[in-house]
Amino acid sequence: MTELEQFAAPGSEWWRSAVIYQIYPRSFADASGDGIGDLPGVTSRLDSLQDLGIDAIWLSPFMTSPQKDAGYDVADYRDVDPLFGTLADFDTMLAAAHARGIRVIVDLVPNHSSDQHVWFQQALKAAPGSPERARYIFRDGKGENGEIPPNNWESVFGGGQWTRITEPDGTPGQWYLHIFDPSQPDFDWTNEEVREEFRGVLRFWLDRGVDGFRVDVAHGMIKADGLPDYTPPSESDSMGGGEDDVPYWGQEGVHDIYRDWHKVLAEYDGDRALCGEAWLPTLKKTALWVRPDEMHQTFNFPYMMTEWDAEKVRGVIRDSLEEFGKVGAPSTWVLSNHDVIRHASRLALTADSPQGDGIGPKSAGKPDEATGLARARAATTIMLALPGSSYLYQGEELGLPEAMEIPDEFRQDPTWFRTNGERYGRDGCRVPIPWEADAAAYGFNTTGDSWLPQPEEWSRFARDVEEADPASTLHMYKTLLGMRREFELGNGSLVWEDxxxxxxxxxxxxxxxxxxxxxxxxxxxxxxxxxxxxxxxxxxxxxxxxxxxxxxx
Known part of the structure; x- marks a missing residue:
């Protein structure tokens, strides 16, 4: 290998070099004691995050929702679900974070709404071809009586992407599109009314003081003209990260949406940021989402999903810095999130486990825990030295492994139900995290209730235990984050050594x-x-x- 100097994109905006900590609210801290985390719980633990040394938090969905998909089915984009608290609780949390120098990014889900959203309820009552139905993707079925779905698209959660409704007069009616669960109908983003509605949603939260948005399914909002049939490869990544030319992923029209949103954020002071969840087949395509007039960041999923192989890791780092640098954007780096097997387990798997499948009691290739943790700690040591912005997922600073032995009766991921138990889904990375070894629910709350069961062996990963152990994963993270700031490693150049x-x-x-x-x-x-x-x-x-x-x- 020859020595090669690679630069992070220039600029002083905070998001170019920030370390951003993802909070999955229902599993972070539960102040109410009902077994589900909430916004007051987040507020109560902000001192711990300040002590950890992060720059910002990203909150997974907390908006009003029937919770069919853990909040990624939004019924009201301008309010907090009572499960998580109130708008006043959000404002309190935001102010408390800002007082500690921590910025706040909120999750926005624009590809689809809940079927309980007032717009979709209006669409069900309206006639085919009406303005109410034009906000979503309704189509007539094929066949003599419209009994065949409009195309053959497969849902990310299993089954088809189309569900047929019953018209107000009781007759079988049109079909509506849902990339995910039937309770999550897709918006029609060719409709100007949809676009104007989301400009208003952005401004609602920006006016409250949020520092940016993580955009869910940022590559899925535009569908190919004519909705042509498409059959994915048998070993396909569920979110489309492995294939080119998928008619519902990565269509050119999405870029116009983000150019529009970029202008909305530019109306506000303080370098507000957009970060896209876009699963794309190459880094070259991923970088298109962060051209100067579009998003500010996009998740580096090719990096996250790279196996533990030196040549491949070197290659994805090189390519990331090159491709993002070409468009003047920082690369992001991430190893875990709420949709993938935790990297303390994933890096030691001995069998394939495609994104979204999860791992459970009957899975092949389960990891050796010691190997997984060693690789996870080494991978983080690499990641936090790279120029650009890094994302951490709650609990990884404790070295938490995937919860693999969740009994079937406790599983809640739609993937588990839509595939009749063939795919375990994402529950294993979403189990509430441990704070105190000897407390009820390991300090997640004071009642001992937990919406997913916490493994008994997690007491040794509790934050208070790791605080007392200078060799713990927690202390490693604190040290790395402190030194990253001291040496200003989020900016500048990287020179390869052989x-x-x-x-x-x-x-x-x-x-x-x-x-x-x-x-x-x-x-x-x-x-x-x-x-x-x-x-x-x-x-x-x-x-x-x-x-x-x-x-x-």
């Missing part, structure tokens, strides 16, 4: 970063001084699945 094919090695100014993904120890020589290590080791040889930052004497 330490062999099994190593990931680069320099950030005076800080050298190395991870050993090979089978043998990696000797660095006598002229190094370690700043931090993913796990403690002696001498100057980096063991397998370990990583370190160091300087040269």
């Amino acid at each position: 330490l062999g094919e099994s190593a990931i090695a680069f320099r950030r100014g005076d800080v050298y970063v190395v991870a050993n993904l090979g089978a043998e120890p990696l000797e660095l020589g006598d002229d190094v001084t370690f700043i931090t290590q993913s796990q403690r080791f002696d001498g100057t040889a980096v063991p397998t699945d370990h990583a370190a930052w160091y300087t040269k004497n």
